[in-house]
Amino acid sequence: MSEIAKASATKAGPDLRVDVMQSQLGRARGLGSAKSGTHHWWVERVTSVALIPLTIWFVIVALRLVGHTRADVAHWAANPINATLAAALVIVTFHHTQLGLQVVIEDYVHAESLKLPSLLVIKGAAFLLGLAGLLSILKLAFTG
Amino acid sequence: MTNPRDALTIARTSDGRLVRRPLSPHLQAYKPQITSVLSIMNRMTGIALSVGTLLLVWWFVAAASSDSAYAGVSGFMRSPLGLLFLFGWIASLWYHFCNGIRHLAWDAGMGFELPTVYATGWAVVGATGVLTVVTMIAVVMAL
Known part of the structure; x- marks a missing residue:
């Protein structure tokens, strides 16, 4: 299950946008950018x-x-x-x-x-x- | 994004939102403090100890090899260069040892108040000095 969130920073201005196509569980399972957590x-x-x-x-x-x-x-x-x-x-x-x-x-x-x-x-x-x-x-x- | 430099200030919060965060000034803009100096010294002594492992391994390998090989490593340790190496190694070892315990206390959530950080910092410096002198005297007497 993946959720599409239009994330935009409140203070960053309207030109800063990104599509996040990942569920919360997916983010946690990824263990961060190093893929090995702590x-x-x-x-x-x-x-x-x-x-x-x-x-x-x-x-x-x-x-x-x-x-x-x-x-x-x-x-x-x-x-x-x-x-x-x-x-x-x-x-x-x-x-x-x-x-x-x-x-x-x-x-x-x-x-x-x-x-x-x-x-x-x-x-x-x-x-x-x-x-x-x-x-x-x-x-x-x-x-x- | 209008300015490419903005890319450096953009980060992501834990829930995935993008935020613009300020950049900290370059390291050279700061006045050296006991906290920052001890912090970088932990890393420098760690690198020095990595070099020190060469002598440790040389000693074990020589002991397992032959009398002449062992005489070689013993001779190096008695030489002026060897004694300087040993001094640097011992000082680095005790610094990294004491400050490592300080780091473990922080990891356990203890000692974060600024007066405590200063006090433990100076305690590390003092303990390193005493332990290094005592160990070095013992080494010179034994060699």
């Missing part, structure tokens, strides 16, 4: 909440490991709890990073020919770096 915003918040304890944990751990040998780091990562939290840190960090950088690009890169490649490079780099960190942690966890 999903991006919400995931940014969820990851930031997760990063609060993970960051505190990682800073304490990093300060204990800095200056030690590779064998000490491997020994530390052999503990499943350490490896789990380190893997979670890497995953959540890069998810939050690519969400944030996406907004920066969308805000400042206006040329469509540059915007899409920039987004692809950022997302690809975040994915590969995150994967590299994750596989390194797993290798340390399994083989030392």
Whole structure:
């Protein structure tokens, strides 16, 4: 069911007119121009909440490991709890990073020919770096 | 529409009506304030932290690779450039951490009164300074 509304702004003058051929339900289902509603915003918040304890944990751990040998780091990562939290840190960090950088690009890169490649490079780099960190942690966890 | 510039001022209300909204002045027309400066710093530290993840991944990959690779990343962190990198990373991390909590409080609907916004802003600046100095001292002592 679609409703045809002649919408004209009260203060915009008589020359400003548009035909809206969409029902109210259709507008709501469309979830706005980005087609995903508040999903991006919400995931940014969820990851930031997760990063609060993970960051505190990682800073304490990093300060204990800095200056030690590779064998000490491997020994530390052999503990499943350490490896789990380190893997979670890497995953959540890069998810939050690519969400944030996406907004920066969308805000400042206006040329469509540059915007899409920039987004692809950022997302690809975040994915590969995150994967590299994750596989390194797993290798340390399994083989030392 | 008589003037093409009008297209920039036309927006749509939530019920679909078109309205003419005023354009805000360009950013450079404003005097820097604690609110706006801290806001853009949140974004700048976020970008800095993205660069900082390179060192994080380098460290994990080196630890999983070989003793010589690990010696390489340790040597970088002890070098003057590495220490500068670490300082920038740590300062950005604590700023983004503290101001991020401030943002989450706003998202929860708290702390919108102007005196509160100023107070939490300065609290973020103070906490970032203290945490950065303490962490940096701990890093230099451990390296």
